[in-house]
Amino acid sequence: MRTYLGELEELILLTVGVLYPEAYGVSVMDEIKIQADRSLNISSIHSVLIRLEEKGFLKSHMSEPREERGGRRKRIFTLTAAGKTVLDESQALRNQLYSMIPKPAFEFKLT
Structure with missing residues (x-):
């Protein structure tokens, strides 16, 4: 069964990966x-x-x-194997659909 991500979920998962190993709420937001x-x-x-x-x-x-941070701790987030898999599936679907768009669909005329 395929899992689908919302746009914000995908963006946050990608950002957690980018910030590894220091992804926490404020760093993700920034x-x-x-x-x-x-x-x-x-x-x-x-x-x-x-x-x-x-x-x-x-x-x-x-x-x-x-x-x-005044002695405060942060909750650090990292991707799991399932997180990487769902990102891979999302990227593959987007790439597949993009590659299926016929070239004429991208030929814009100024009117």
Whole structure:
């Protein structure tokens, strides 16, 4: 059975992979702003991270306390094998569909 990701879920999974091994809520939010020019609030990021972990696409652990954070720990997220598989499937589907678009569909005329 194929699993389908929402656009935001896919974006967050990709970003967690990019930020390995330091993906946590705020870093994911900041990287999405840089890479996709999308401003998301931290609660929506956290809710998707938790949902993806519940689906088995991410795993998390608590970091050691850091002095610069006032001794607070961060929840660090990493991709699981299932997370990589679902990203691979999503990319393959997009590539397949894109390659099926006939060239004339991309020939735009100015009107």
